Amino acid sequence: MHNIGGMNTAANTPAFTHDCDDCRYLGTLATPEGRTDLYRCDGGPTVGASLIARFGDEGPDYSSMPESMVDDSARVELRVAKALALDSLRPSPLRLRNPRG
Numbered sequence: 001m002h003n004i005g006g007m008n009t010a011a012n013t014p015a016f017t018h019d020c021d022d023c024r025y026l027g028t029l030a031t032p033e034g035r036t037d038l039y040r041c042d043g044g045p046t047v048g049a050s051l052i053a054r055f056g057d058e059g060p061d062y063s064s065m066p067e068s069m070v071d072d073s074a075r076v077e078l079r080v081a082k083a084l085a086l087d088s089l090r091p092s093p094l095r096l097r098n099p100r101g
């Protein structure tokens, strides 16, 4: 179990259904809004990888972003996903704010 600025990644099992075989499951965040499953999708050498945050079982219930753009994003969960994907779990670089607040 990791703790990143108060956001816990507690689960080893996704909370929601995700139907992409190319995705690697990274962990599940517990946020005030509910649980969010984090994935990294390897789109291949030409497309590049994307990071995905899934917050529901339905197909469209996710947000995603190219990995190269995540650092400048306000989407905290995607920055956490990148940190998990890179296995660089140092506590300081992430400034956590509610992206919807």
Ligand SMILES: [Zn+2]
Residues within 6 Å of the ligand: 020, 021, 022, 023, 024, 040, 041, 042
């Ligand atoms: Zn995928």
